[in-house]
Amino acid sequence: MANILVVDDELGIRDLLSEILNDEGHSVELAENAAQARAARQRMRYDLVLLDIWMPDTDGVTLLKEWAATGLLNMPVVMMSGHATIETAVEATKIGAHSFLEKPITMQKLLKAVEAGLARNGGTPGAATAPPRKPGMAGVVPMMPVAELTVEAAMTGGQSLPAAVEMGPQARQMFELDKPLRDARDEFEKCYFEFHLAKEGGSMTRVAEKTGLERTHLYRKLKQLGVDLSRGKRSSNSAA
Structure with missing residues (x-):
C-alpha cells in the first residue's frame, strides 16, 4: 500500500481518483489547491503525488518548481491536465515530474502511471516517512511486493x-x-x-x-x- 496525494481543484476528479486508488489498496489524501498541497507536503513525504496543472491559486508547474527549489521534490509526481500544451508537459518533466496524464483520465492510464511512479520510488510501502533520497538515487527499480489487508x-x-x-x-x-x-x-x-x-x-x-x-x-x-x-x-x- 502506498501513500498518495491527489491535488486537483475539481471535486469530481478528486473523488474518482480517490475511489479507484482506494480500491487498489492505497491510502489517499486529497488537496483542492496548492495551499492545501503545500501544507500536506510539509507534514509528510508521499510515495506519489498526482498534481493538476491548472488550479485557481497557484498552478501545478509553479508548485512543482517550489518543491524542487526547497528540496521537497523527492517523490514521483505525475502531472495532470486537460488543457496543457506539449511545451508545458516538457517543462514539468524537466523540472522533475515523473510523467504526464491528459484529462479525461482513463482508469487504465491512471493505474499504469501510478504503477510506474511507485516503481521509480522503489515500490516500498511507507516510503512517505523515509528520509529524503540523495541526488542521483532515483532510478527505476522493480516494484517490491506490498503487504496489505485484503x-x-x-x-x-x-x-x-x-x-x-x-x-x-x-x-x-x-x-x-x-x-x-x-x-x-x-x-x-x-x-x-x-x-x-x-x-x-x-x-x-x-x-x-x-x-x-x-x-x-x-x-x-x-x-x-x-x-x-x-x-x-x-x-x-x-x-x-
Whole structure:
C-alpha cells in the first residue's frame, strides 16, 4: 500500500481518483489547491503525488518548481491536465515530474502511471516517512511486493481461501438445491463475487474486468446481494 496525494481543484476528479486508488489498496489524501498541497507536503513525504496543472491559486508547474527549489521534490509526481500544451508537459518533466496524464483520465492510464511512479520510488510501502533520497538515487527499480489487508483476510479472519480448482466440489456441496431458483441463484452469485473479490485482493477495478461488469453495475450488484465491503475498507484505513 502506498501513500498518495491527489491535488486537483475539481471535486469530481478528486473523488474518482480517490475511489479507484482506494480500491487498489492505497491510502489517499486529497488537496483542492496548492495551499492545501503545500501544507500536506510539509507534514509528510508521499510515495506519489498526482498534481493538476491548472488550479485557481497557484498552478501545478509553479508548485512543482517550489518543491524542487526547497528540496521537497523527492517523490514521483505525475502531472495532470486537460488543457496543457506539449511545451508545458516538457517543462514539468524537466523540472522533475515523473510523467504526464491528459484529462479525461482513463482508469487504465491512471493505474499504469501510478504503477510506474511507485516503481521509480522503489515500490516500498511507507516510503512517505523515509528520509529524503540523495541526488542521483532515483532510478527505476522493480516494484517490491506490498503487504496489505485484503478483503479475503477480512472475510475469513485471516485464513486463506482454497485455490479455485479446490473450491469446485466443496462449493457445489454448500448450496441447498431444494429452494426457489431465484434464491439459489442469488446464493451462487454472492459466493461467486466474494471468491473473485478475495482472489483479486479486494480490487473492484480488477473484479469488474474479471467478471465483465461495469464498475457501477458491479457496485449495485454487490449491494443487492448483501456483500458488505465496509468492514474490509475500515480495516484497511485503520492499518494505514
